[in-house]
Amino acid sequence: MTMPFFSSAIRLFVLIAAVVGTAVAVAPPRDAESVFQAIQRKYSDASSMQVVFAQKDNPSITGKLTVKRDNKFIIELDDRIVICNGSTMWNYTPSKNKVIVSKYIDGSDAISPQKLFMSFPKTYVPSLLRENRSTGEDYVVLALKPKNQQAVVGGLQKITMKLSPRTLEIAELEIFDGSNVRGWVISGLKTDISVSDSDFEFKPTDDIRVIDLR
Numbered sequence: 001m002t003m004p005f006f007s008s009a010i011r012l013f014v015l016i017a018a019v020v021g022t023a024v025a026v027a028p029p030r031d032a033e034s035v036f037q038a039i040q041r042k043y044s045d046a047s048s049m050q051v052v053f054a055q056k057d058n059p060s061i062t063g064k065l066t067v068k069r070d071n072k073f074i075i076e077l078d079d080r081i082v083i084c085n086g087s088t089m090w091n092y093t094p095s096k097n098k099v100i101v102s103k104y105i106d107g108s109d110a111i112s113p114q115k116l117f118m119s120f121p122k123t124y125v126p127s128l129l130r131e132n133r134s135t136g137e138d139y140v141v142l143a144l145k146p147k148n149q150q151a152v153v154g155g156l157q158k159i160t161m162k163l164s165p166r167t168l169e170i171a172e173l174e175i176f177d178g179s180n181v182r183g184w185v186i187s188g189l190k191t192d193i194s195v196s197d198s199d200f201e202f203k204p205t206d207d208i209r210v211i212d213l214r
Contacts, residue, residue, distance in 0.1 A: 004202070006031055029195060030070070031129065032126030032127070032129035032142060033125075033126055034145070035126070035129060035140065035142055035163070035168065036125075036126045036142065038168055039161075039163070039168045041168075041174050045067055046191040046192050047068065048066070048067060048068040048069070048191070048192060048193050048195050049062065049066070049067050049188045049189070049190065049191045049192075049193065050064065050065065050066045050067075050188075050189070050190045050195075051064070051065045051186060051188065051190075052064050052186070052187050052188035052189075053065070053184045053185065053186055054184065054185045054187065055182070055183070055184060055185075055186070056172065056174075056182075056183030056184055056185055057183065059185070061077075061078065062078065063075065063076055063077045064076045066193070066195060066199075068088045068195055068197075069085060069199065071086040071087075072084060072085055072086050072197065072200040073200070074200065076198070079093060079094070079095055080094075081094070081202075082090065083200055083201070083202045084104050084163060084200065085104075085197070085200040085201055086104065086200070087103065087104055088102075088104060088214070089101070089102050089103070089104045090202035090204075092202060092204075092208075094191065096209075097207065097208055097209060098208065098209045098210075098211065099202065099204050099208055099209070099210055099211070100211045100213060101210060101212045101213060101214060102213045102214060103114055103213075103214050123146055123147060123151035123152075123153060124144045124145065124147070124151070124153070124156075124159070125144065125145065125146075125147055126142055126143070126144055127141075127143050127144060127145045129141070129142055134176065136164050139162050139163060139164060139165060140162075140163045140168070141160060141161070141162055141163070141166045142161045142163060142165075143158060143159070143160045143161075144158070144159045144160075144161070145157070145158050145159075145192070146198065149197065154178050155177045155178060157176050157177060157178045157185060158175070158176040159174070159175055159176075160173070160174040160175075160176075161173055161174075169189070170186050170189065171185070171186060172184065172185055172186065173186065
């Protein structure tokens, strides 16, 4: 699997962490700002989340993302597992029986789940809202753009979300980083899952080759 896909998976991860909220039980309002607020309404108190995804133009590429506050996350792809405990990151490739260990650096340009928990809603605004029935299914499409170039987070220039009109659950996400567009189908998303801090530690067995870059 290529590094561009891996980077895109991380962007998907932090994007969902920033925008997803619990489902609303009543029909949502139909203006962009109200819908955007509705999908975040009950999320601010969430301590953890998990999402299953597939790449839209290649459904065979799938993954699972798990995040907990304090920059703890797990990215599970077909041929790679990335684990971060907030300070150390393990990039494990099972097919090569190898793990690369590095420091997790949350710099100003870094794509940080914890950073986006707080900053994303403040720096991006709804720029388009419409209902689309072209496939015979009703759904709401919401597009988000940064207020200006200084407000861009993680290189994300535009985000388009396909939402259920009744629950506002995210069905699809499309991200544009200024040069490439990638789409993702979301098949499972949970908040406040049971996950311990120890799940965000990687302990290699004796047969795994360890490359420590710290």
